[in-house]
């Protein structure tokens with residue numbers, strides 16, 4: 001991966017209780033993958049660490065890019081330069097799925113939203129394990145109108161399963177998660193079947 | 203507690219949770235995803251851990267259910283192992299229905315079920331500890347007759363006192379192990395002196411050496427208990443051919459046979475009421491010689507008889523023809539001599555020696571079996587009644603508790619004749635006169651209902667006829683669940699025991715009747731005081747060529 005884990009992958013641009021966006025420089029290597037669990041580390045005491053799933057990464061254009069795409073040739077150097085110095089950030093959208101309370105991870109929306117410029121980090125494997133130990137946030141993901149919920153949950157589960165040590169545990173994890181999804185989607189079997197096929201272990 | 207407890211733990215893995223039900227219908231259980239439905243079986247024991255007590259239950263049905271009806275119309279692709287694993291146990295899941303049988307309180311006391319466990323309590327397989335809490339340990343009055351199906355190391359014990367104080371039925375299709383089971387029960391009763399036995403041994407199954415279906419030899423009761431069992435025979439030749447040295451050859455003088463003795467043969471020999479009336483008339487007129495006189499009467503005597511009595515010619519001829527069939531029974535002799543067979547049998551019984559009466563070749567003649575069993579039983583029971591009424595205030599003078607074993611019991615106890623035969627009387631009069639029956643039958647539905655309801659303990663191997671199943675389960679609470687179990691027993695050496703002698707209906711794999719059993723019986727009668735002696739006798743048996 002790119003930067004060391006304690007390096008933030010971005011800083012909060014905008015936030016609401018349900019979601020937030022983070023901005024980063026366009027050195028793409030650093031941007032977490034779709035479905036990854038990330039966390040917001042509050043700057044002040046008294047606000048909780050917020051966990052979320054990265055559901056969208058946006059790269060907006062800027063006047064410089066607009067010019068460059070029209071040019072006949074674009075040299076390596078120009079691309080690197082543009083990426084280093086572009087003035088609009090890469091924007092990552094994150095769906096909040098819980099926060100860290102005194103008792104541990106809670107899968108409810110956080111009491112306070114993230115604040116601008118709070119640091120956003122990738123979660124470590126241990127943190128991912130702690131956050132995904134229980135499946136109480138599935139419903140939140142599946143019911144959220146603003147995210148591609150099936151794709152997101154599937155990508156998230158495949159990533160999370162990798163935090164388990166061996167293939168057997170990874171499989172068991174996916175089966176357990178699958179059963180929870182089955183419980184939630186028992187009234188919409190086509191959607192369930194689709195989702196299960198997306199996480200079918202290879 | 204003990205290391206074993208630490209090792210096994212008191213709890214077995216969870217199978218599922220209680221989801222509904224009622225005391226009368228039984229409890230519904232949703233199985234956990236990881237419970238393999240193919241590992242379950244009706245008849246197994248499970249325990250529900252309630253808040254204050256354990257509910258000891260039997261699996262009575264197993265089913266499949268789903269949370270989304272739609273899935274039954276568009277079943278998922280089960281060739282994907284992942285999809286299969288996810289769907290089973292979530293949307294599609296297993297269920298079972300369990301019948302609460304008993305409760306075990308915290309202090310270990312076992313009691314009847316008066317309530318059910320609350321919602322969502324854990325259901326788990328019964329452990330050895332649970333079984334022992336319910337069925338107790340083997341002791342002077344508790345005899346091991348087998349093990350529950352899934353726990354072969356545990357014992358199911360019958361209470362011998364309760365077994366013998368009311369009648370017992372052993373049922374099952376042909377070849378399911380009735381005779382073997384009966385031998386085990388009789389051995390227990392004899393070894394623990396719970397009662398003295400009189401066995402009408404139709405097929406020479408109980409006294410001496412018997413062959414199994416596979417052709418190996420097993421021991422008879424005489425070989426296990428020697429002086430506590432004696433073999434009587436109706437067919438000396440057959441007994442000797444099989445290496446038996448009978449203690450007594452039973453003969454019955456024609457002069458002793460009374461019309462009442464024919465009543466039990468009404469159906470089998472097609473004897474009508476008018477024929478029976480004729481028999482009574484002849485007995486009155488001619489006295490003890492009535493049968494001989496009739497069989498040797500000339501035409502004039504018959505003519506005169508018809509003219510001078512109410513007997514009609516046709517009935518008389520018919521009766522004569524029936525009685526002529528007795529001629530091929532060589533155990534019937536013209537006149538009695540010396541001590542009668544009945545007296546001898548009674549003497550043995552009073553000395554606490556069980557009597558096995560072998561029928562030899564007459565076992566194939568149902569008339570002979572019915573005639574002799576009725577003849578002897580009627581007289582013995584009369585003597586018992588007399589003796590007991592004489593000694594009502596002094597129990598020490600009373601004869602010992604007696605259990606009489608008959609095969610093809612429905613022939614004695616059919617509804618049409620149950621009221622007229624002595625066996626019907628014994629079955630219905632309860633324990634007052636210290637005589638009870640052990641009836642063996644493959645067609646329990648043919649037995650009179652009232653008689654059936656008086657059979658305290660029923661041991662039944664596989665039955666596949668619905669009427670027979672219903673007959674055996676008549677009057678048993680929670681019978682619905684047992685029905686499924688009963689129809690699905692294995693074809694051999696499995697049985698359900700229910701009624702008076704066990705705290706709850708129980709499915710067993712019948713204790714094997716083999717060298718280990720002989721050795722245990724040797725110890726039980728005090729023949730072998732140490733395990734080493736028992737073992738050496740066990741090897742001794744082996745060299746005798748016994749199984």
Ligand SMILES: Nc1ncnc2c1ncn2[C@@H]1O[C@H](COP(=O)(O)OP(=O)(O)OP(=O)(O)O)[C@@H](O)[C@H]1O
Nearest residue numbers: 376377378379380381382414415695712713714715
């Ligand atoms: N407890 C047992 N121990 C050892 N073998 C047994 C036992 N029970 C049944 N068997 C086997 O099953 C066979 C049949 O048993 P058995 O003769 O007792 O059946 P049954 O019900 O009396 O048959 P039938 O109706 O023909 O008299 C035996 O020969 C024996 O091989």
Ligand SMILES: [Mg+2]
Nearest residue numbers: 380381382407
């Ligand atoms: Mg038999």
